[in-house]
Structure formats: C-alpha cells, structure tokens
Amino acid sequence: MKVWDDSTGRETPAAYWRYQGFYWGVFAVIGFAINLANGGNTRNLVISHILFFFYSVGLTHVFRGQILRWRARHRSGIRMRFQLLVGILIIGAIQTILIIGIDTTLNGTRLQDWPRAAVAGLGWGMYIGTLVWTIVYVRITERRAQEQREAKMQLALREAELRALEAQINPHFLFNCLNSIRGLVVEDPPKAQDMITRFATLLRHNLNHDSRHTVPLSAEAEVVADYLALEKVRFEDRLRLQVAIDPDAASLPVPPMILQTLVENALKHGIARLPQGGEIQIRAAARNGSLVLEVENTGELMDSRSADTQVGLNNIRERLRILYGDRASLALRSSGAGKVVATVQLPKDS
Amino acid sequence: MKAVIIDDERLARAELRRLLAAHPEIEIAGEACNGDEALVLIAQTSPDILLLDVQMPGLSGFDVLERLDDVPQVIFTTAYDAYAIRAFEVNALDYLMKPIAPARLATALSKVRPRSGPTRLERVFVRDGDRCWIVAPPDIFLLESEGNYTRVHFNGQRPLIRRSLNTLEAQLEPAVFFRANRKEILNLKWIDKVDLGVAGGLSVTLRGGRAVEMSRRQSGRLREILSL
Numbered sequence: 001m002k003v004w005d006d007s008t009g010r011e012t013p014a015a016y017w018r019y020q021g022f023y024w025g026v027f028a029v030i031g032f033a034i035n036l037a038n039g040g041n042t043r044n045l046v047i048s049h050i051l052f053f054f055y056s057v058g059l060t061h062v063f064r065g066q067i068l069r070w071r072a073r074h075r076s077g078i079r080m081r082f083q084l085l086v087g088i089l090i091i092g093a094i095q096t097i098l099i100i101g102i103d104t105t106l107n108g109t110r111l112q113d114w115p116r117a118a119v120a121g122l123g124w125g126m127y128i129g130t131l132v133w134t135i136v137y138v139r140i141t142e143r144r145a146q147e148q149r150e151a152k153m154q155l156a157l158r159e160a161e162l163r164a165l166e167a168q169i170n171p172h173f174l175f176n177c178l179n180s181i182r183g184l185v186v187e188d189p190p191k192a193q194d195m196i197t198r199f200a201t202l203l204r205h206n207l208n209h210d211s212r213h214t215v216p217l218s219a220e221a222e223v224v225a226d227y228l229a230l231e232k233v234r235f236e237d238r239l240r241l242q243v244a245i246d247p248d249a250a251s252l253p254v255p256p257m258i259l260q261t262l263v264e265n266a267l268k269h270g271i272a273r274l275p276q277g278g279e280i281q282i283r284a285a286a287r288n289g290s291l292v293l294e295v296e297n298t299g300e301l302m303d304s305r306s307a308d309t310q311v312g313l314n315n316i317r318e319r320l321r322i323l324y325g326d327r328a329s330l331a332l333r334s335s336g337a338g339k340v341v342a343t344v345q346l347p348k349d350s
Numbered sequence: 351m352k353a354v355i356i357d358d359e360r361l362a363r364a365e366l367r368r369l370l371a372a373h374p375e376i377e378i379a380g381e382a383c384n385g386d387e388a389l390v391l392i393a394q395t396s397p398d399i400l401l402l403d404v405q406m407p408g409l410s411g412f413d414v415l416e417r418l419d420d421v422p423q424v425i426f427t428t429a430y431d432a433y434a435i436r437a438f439e440v441n442a443l444d445y446l447m448k449p450i451a452p453a454r455l456a457t458a459l460s461k462v463r464p465r466s467g468p469t470r471l472e473r474v475f476v477r478d479g480d481r482c483w484i485v486a487p488p489d490i491f492l493l494e495s496e497g498n499y500t501r502v503h504f505n506g507q508r509p510l511i512r513r514s515l516n517t518l519e520a521q522l523e524p525a526v527f528f529r530a531n532r533k534e535i536l537n538l539k540w541i542d543k544v545d546l547g548v549a550g551g552l553s554v555t556l557r558g559g560r561a562v563e564m565s566r567r568q569s570g571r572l573r574e575i576l577s578l
Contacts, residue, residue, distance in 0.1 A: 172405070175429035176359070179448040183361035186368065234359050275358070275384045275408040 016064075020057050023133055028053040044106040048099070055098055059091045060133055067138065071145055073326050088134055092127035099126070149322055153213060156319045160257040161206065173231075180233045195233055198226045213323060214253035217284055217291070221245055224259050224282070231267055238277025239267070245284040252291045252348060255319050261312045262295040262342045270299030270340060289348050296341040301334040316344070351464055352379040352395060356388040356414065357403040357427065362448065366401060366427065369455050376459060385409020389417055397422050398465050399443075404428045412482055415475035416512070419521065421484055422465075422473070425458050442484060471521040476502055478509035487526070491540035491556050493518060495533045503560070528572065530554065531565040544576065 032049040036042065066087065070080050099122060104111060177199060184192035205223050221243070232239050263280065271278050278298025285292050313332065320328040327347045335341040353376050357363045363381050370376050379395035382388035385408050392400070392414075400422050404411040415421055426445040444458035465472065476483045485504050492503040495515035502511050511518075519527065519535055530536050540556045547553035552569040554562045564572055 172430045175448050176362075179365060179429060179450075180359065180361045182449045183365040187361075187364070233361070236360055273407050275386075275406075 019137070020060065023136070024053050024056045024060075027056070027129055041107065044103075048102050048106060051102055052095070052099065056095060056129075059094060060130065060137075063087050063091055063130075063134070064137065067134075071142075084134060084138070088127065088130045091130045092123060095126040095130070096123045153319070153322045156315060156322060157213070157256070160255075160261065160315050160319065176234055177230050184233065191233075195230060198229050202226045202230065212256065215256045216250070217245065217252050217254045217259075217293075218250040220254055220256060220259045221250070221282075221284075224263050227260065228263065228280075235271065235277060238274070239271055240277070240279040242279060242281045244282070246286060249284045249286045249291055252286060252346075254291070254293070254346065255316075255323060258316055258319075258344060259293060259295070261316055262293070262344070265312055265342070266295050266297035266299075266340070269302070270297035274298060286348060291346045291348050293344040293346070294341055296335060296339055298338055299340050300338065301332070301340045313342075320344070320346070351375060351399060351462060352377050352397040353399040353401055354379050354388070354391055354395060354397045355381045355401045356383075356385075356391075356406075356411070357381075357401075358383050358406040359403075362403070362427070366450065369450060369452055372452060373456070373459055385411075385414045388414050392418065392422070396465075399459075399462050400424045402426055405430055412475075412477060415482075415484070416477055418475065419513075420471050420473065421475045423462055424484060425462075470523055471518075474502070474511065476509045476511050478507075481509075483507065483509070487522060488537075488539070491537045491558065492560060492562065493527070493535040528568075528575070530562045530568055534562055536562050538575070544572075 028049045031052070032045055035045050035049075067084070070083060096119070100111065100114060100119065103109070104113075177195075181192055181195050181199070184195060202223065205226075225243075228239075228241060232241070259282070263282065266280050271280065279296075280298075281294070281296040283292075283294040283296070313330065316330050320330060324347055329345045330342065332340065332342045353370070355363050355366050355370075355378065357366070360383070363383070367378060367381075370378060376399070379397050380391045382391045384406055388400075388402075388409075402411045402414065402424055404426055405428065409417075411426065415424065424442045426442050427448055427450065428445065429448040443461050446454055446458055471487060473484050473486055476485055483504075485502065489504045490502055493515060494501040494503065494508075496510065498512070498514050499510045500513055500515045500518055501508050515533070515535060519529065522535070526538055527535050528538050536554065536556060540558075541554055542557045543555045545553045545555070547563055547569075549566070550569070551566050552564040552572055554564060554572075556562065
C-alpha cells in the first residue's frame with residue numbers, strides 16, 4: 001500500500017481520506033452512543049451525527065489545505081503553532097455552533113434550553129477533537145515533509161557544487177588559467193607558485209563534497225578570494241576588486257557556493273565582456289536581523305541573460321526557499337549607470 | 351613573414367611572443383589586445399599571419415575577420431573547446447590550444463606560405479548565422495549580387511557577404527572571374543559547357559550544374575576569351 005506520494009511529499013489521497021473517515025467516524029459513533037444512552041431521539045441523533053461527520057471532514061479538509069500552504073511557505077515553528085491553535089479554535093467553535101443549531105432545528109428546542117455548562121462542555125469536546133486530529137495529522141506528515149525538504153536541499157546543493165566544479169574545470173577557465181600561469185613562470189616565479197597553490201586549493205575545495213547546509217561567510221569568502229586571485233592573473237588591470245565584509249557578518253552562516261556563483265556571473269557577464277574591464281564589489285553586512293550580501297559589477301543588465309546564468313540564479317533561489325522559506329530573497333537589478341548588482345538577503349538567526 | 355598577435359590577455363600575448371622567438375623566419379609586426387586595435391594594426395602592417403584569439407571582449411575574433419577585405423592566413427589560438435570546433439569549420443590554417451605546445455606551433459607555422467601578391471584577394475571570410483568559412487577564390491564558382499550584399503557560391507554553400515558585387519569584382523583576378531551579366535560573376539575555371547542561349551546570348555553551365563545566362567555584350571567577350 002502506497003501511503004506517500006514521493007514526488008510531492010504529500011500523503012496519497014487514499015491514505016488521507018482513510019484517516020479522515022476513520023477519525024471522524026469513530027468520533028461520531030462515540031458521540032452517538034453517549035447521546036443515545038442519555039435518551040435522545042434515535043432518528044434525530046442519526047441525522048445530526050451523520051451531518052457532524054461530513055461537516056467535520058469538510059472543515060478539517062479545508063484546514064489541511066491551509067496547513068500545507070503554511071508548510072510550503074516554511075513558517076517558523078512558533079508562528080505556525082500559534083496559527084494552528086487559532087485554526088483549531090475556529091473549527092471547534094464552528095462545530096459547536098453547527099451541533100447546537102442542528103439540534104435545536106431537529107428537536108424544535110430553543111437555544112435558551114441549552115445550559116451554559118453543556119455548551120462549554122460541547123465546545124471543549126470539539127476543540128479537543130480537532131486538536132487531536134491536527135496533532136496526529138501534522139506529526140505524521142511533518143516527518144515526511146522534513147525528509148523531503150532534506151532530500152531537495154541535498155539535491156540543490158549537489159547541483160550548485162557540480163556547477164561550481166564545471167565553472168572551475170570548464171575548459172575556458174582551466175586552460176586560460178594554466179596558460180597565464182605558464183606565462184608567470186618566466187615573469188614572476190614566486191607569483192606563479194602562489195597561483196599554483198591557489199589553483200590546487202580551489203580544485204580541492206570543489207572536489208571535496210561538503211554537504212553542510214551552511215558555512216560561515218568567512219569560509220565562503222576564502223574560496224571566492226582564491227578564485228578571484230586566479231582570474232586577476234588573467235584579467236590584470238581589467239579586473240578591479242573591492243571587498244567589504246563587516247566583521248560581525250563574517251561568522252554568520254550562508255549557503256555554500258552562494259557568493260561564488262554570484263561572483264562567477266559578475267565576471268562572466270560583466271567584466272569579461274568589457275574591453276576596458278571593470279570593477280567587482282563584494283559587500284556583506286548584518287542589518288537588523290538579516291545578512292545582506294551584495295555583488296556589484298560594471299556592465300549592463302541584459303533582458304535575456306544566458307540560460308546558464310538563469311540556472312545559477314534559480315539554483316540559489318531554490319536553495320534559499322528550501323532553507324529559509326519566504327524569509328530570504330535574491331534580486332538582480334541595474335544599480336545606476338552601467339552597474340549591475342545581485343543582492344541576497346538572509347535571516348541572521350538560523 | 352609578418353605575424354600579428356591578437357589576444358586580450360597580456361600574459362597570453364607575452365607567452366606567444368616567447369614561443370615565436372624560436373622561429374626567426376616569423377617577424378612579429380605587432381600585438382593587439384582587442385578587435386578594434388587589431389583592425390588598425392592589420393591595416394597598418396598587412397601581415398601574412400594572424401595569431402588570433404577567438405574569444406575577446408567587444409569584437410570577437412570572427413568579428414575581426416568579417417571586417418577584413420582580404421583575410422591573411424589565420425591561426426586561431428583558443429582555450430575554449432567549442433570555438434576550436436568552429437575553427438575547424440572555418441577552415442583556418444590551424445588552431446592552437448592554450449597553453450600552446452612549441453611543437454604544435456611549429457607544425458602550424460610550417461603551413462604558412464608568403465603572400466603571393468599585394469593586390470589580389472586571397473581569402474574572404476564569410477559568416478552565415480553560427481557557421482563561418484574562410485574561402486579562397488579558386489573554390490568560388492559564382493558570385494551573385496543581392497543589393498549591397500553578394501551571395502558567394504562555393505562547396506555546396508551559398509552564404510551572403512556584406513560587400514557589393516562591384517567591390518568584390520575589383521579585388522578578384524580578372525583572368526579568372528568573369529562578369530556574366532549585371533548580377534553575376536562566374537569563375538571561368540568552373541565552366542563545364544557553353545550553349546547558345548536565347549536571343550543570341552550564351553548560356554554557361556558550371557560544374558555542379560548551375561546555369562548562368564550571359565548578357566549579349568559579355569557573350570561576345572566570352573567568345574573571344576574562349577576563342578569560340
């Protein structure tokens with residue numbers, strides 16, 4: 001029996017409806033038995049409990065849609081728990097009102113006939129009923145959603161690593177780099193040695209799979225520094241760099257390869273296309289609760305950036321979404337005359 | 351023989367210069383670090399050989415070739431696989447992968463021949479979308495005017511070149527390329543058979559089957575040349 005749909009992470013409809021039917025079915029039958037024992041009208045009780053079954057299934061089904069939406073937006077734990085409680089209260093209240101409304105209609109009684117204590121008891125019963133329904137549902141599905149998120153995260157990270165690896169092992173970078181170093185061997189042997197070391201460090205970094213979800217910004221910045229030092233040998237004065245990483249931002253966690261991807265794009269689509277070259281500015285600062293990373297380069301924002309840029313940017317967006325939900329963002333825009341800036345905003349706490 | 355080095359990276363140019371030091375028959379006429387500089391340098395020095403990097407900011411190596419009236423012998427230098435494959439199709443003299451092995455450079459240079467004469471068109475660069483060719487006049491069997499452009503027929507291809515038929519005619523060997531009519535110039539060495547056409551003109555069939563109708567005036571001249 002297949003209970004989970006692997007492609008979406010949702011439970012399969014069959015398993016979900018079995019749970020709905022079983023839970024509210026048992027609930028209705030128990031309620032019916034208790035009321036019957038207390039001497040109610042059998043026909044009216046059958047009708048009211050069948051109705052109870054269907055509107056309870058309906059209400060919790062709508063609620064479940066909302067739970068899935070919250071989860072997709074990846075609300076933080078406390079906020080989502082609060083929203084769940086509010087939702088449960090509303091559903092419990094609606095159930096109570098419907099029960100009383102249907103009972104008064106069927107039996108021709110009036111609302112005043114219902115003692116306050118009975119209404120309160122009924123309300124509590126409905127509240128607890130929906131609470132238990134929700135806890136069971138969320139607990140079971142959450143574990144699965146978590147696993148799915150984990151798997152997706154790993155996949156997106158692998159892709160980013162693979163792309164970084166391609167970027168560094170792509171023939172253009174690799175052979176131009178080796179050619180420049182070959183030239184340096186004659187001109188400036190100590191610098192050639194330094195570049196060979198950096199080249200090795202960069203390759204090693206990319207070949208060693210680091211499956212962590214985040215790395216300290218300072219570690220990410222070191223990789224970028226090696227990469228840029230190598231490109232600087234090729235581009236010489238055509239590549240001007242300015243790096244400003246706030247000390248209090250350096251230790252903050254960032255998704256690995258995020259800065260690297262942005263810098264590669266800045267170089268490939270900005271500097272490399274300009275005969276006179278240009279400047280790349282890397283900025284990182286912690287600002288009220290968020291970490292802001294900016295990579296700005298000389299160049300023009302093109303309407304149709306090449307497909308591989310989009311792949312790179314989409315990969316970053318995907319990873320941000322999985323890690324932070326809607327609390328992180330990536331924007332690429334033109335920042336004044338002949339400048340393009342990519343801005344990533346991350347929550348500081350996580 | 352004169353060579354110019356065109357590459358956007360100073361270290362790459364310096365490296366090539368050092369490699370060329372082993373070939374005293376090659377004189378380095380100059381270096382250019384982008385396409386615009388390259389065009390000026392080529393105009394000034396009329397080199398026999400271009401050592402040309404394909405990927406440069408601004409004008410690419412192909413853009414440079416497209417802007418040359420007469421194309422010298424080209425050796426592409428590239429680090430990029432995709433371009434190497436294109437260089438194949440271009441029919442360049444050779445292509446070298448960076449870093450360049452001295453032995454490979456020697457092989458490439460051994461194919462270089464000095465320019466035969468200063469006035470005749472030796473090679474023309476043609477681009478059609480993603481495909482490029484360096485075509486030598488003997489391979490061209492027909493040139494067809496299309497406004498300011500000319501359609502160049504060779505080797506099963508017929509791309510357009512951004513030059514008028516009259517401009518090209520002035521650069522081509524008159525003993526080989528013959529004006530058939532207002533719109534067409536044919537290569538006499540490609541003539542397969544000549545028939546008497548309508549209204550007294552000649553109808554020429556080229557090797558490969560293409561038929562060209564001669565104007566009446568030019569029919570007379572062709573009769574003289576072929577002494578019919």
